Amino acid sequence: MRAMVLTEISSFAENREPLKMVHMPDPVPADGEILIKVSACGVCHTELDEIEGRTPPARFPMVLGHQAVGKVLETGKGASRLKPGDRVGVGWIFSSCGKCHFCLSGDENLCRDFKATGRDANGGYAEYMTIPEAFACRIPDTFSDLEAAPLLCAGAIGYRSLRLTNMKEGQRLGLTGFGASAHLVLKMVRHRLPDSDVFVFARS
Ligand SMILES: [Zn+2]
Ligand SMILES: [Zn+2]
Structure with a gap:
């Protein structure tokens, strides 16, 4: 697949094109994950924070992007809530432990095992991405892909x-x-x- 990746930390003032287009293997959904064909992915100020190192990616190269909308293509073993063809959205929370008191009280972002989409796991600036199905949400028909994408971070925060x-x-x-x-x-x-x-x- 084609993907836009970040390969190093740099200052945006000096490097105006920090993302590079590369070809990489299509991701394969692990147990409990879904494979999504991405159709739109929003841009957030957090991407700038990743590029400039204020919240650096866990590894390089990393596919950034955490306001992704697309259709489920495939489900991994044990994933049953979503089906191929469902339209879903992915936000900043890629995964969390699901067991600690933060997770159980709906504050997954404070979980010690919290992983962020496009920072700790490959995100939406690519043709395909995978994510645990529990952290993908269905997108109502009311919204087009482009309308829904910014709601997944900017809209949710607001x-x-x-x-x-x-x-x-x-x-x-x-x-x-x-x-x-x-x-x-x-x-x-x-x-x-x-x-x-x-x-x-x-x-x-
Ligand atoms: Zn964001
Ligand atoms: Zn947790």
């Missing part, structure tokens, strides 16, 4: 933040910065809380 505010209709919201997440939160608030004012604090 949704979670908005939920944690316990904001009610008519209350005012302030967004610090206006990037991938905030522009989606703005639409979400407009839709869910149409009587609320939204303020954006940004700089030129």
Whole structure:
């Protein structure tokens, strides 16, 4: 398959094309995993943090990308929740132990065995990828592939933040910065809380 890989840490200011296109063997789903034919994968600021070494990949070369949408092609042994043809999305959480108190309380990102998509395991900037089926989610028909991809990180982060505010209709919201997440939160608030004012604090 073709994939865009990161082979070393570098400064984006000096190296404007840090990802290289390579041919590599198609991944094979292990037990409990699914093989996905990727159709879209979003871009996140975290990729820049990986490229510049603030959250470096576990090994090189690494296929980055953690907002991937595609169709299930094949299921590994023991994977039964998803079937070939299902459209799924993959976010930042590639896997976790599933047993510790963080995993059991829905905070898998804090698990000691947490693995990140596109940092600790190959991600979505490729024609195919594999992931444990428990960490792939079905994508509703409402969204096109391109619409769904950014929801898998920027959208999820914004949704979670908005939920944690316990904001009610008519209350005012302030967004610090206006990037991938905030522009989606703005639409979400407009839709869910149409009587609320939204303020954006940004700089030129
Ligand atoms: Zn992200
Ligand atoms: Zn765990």
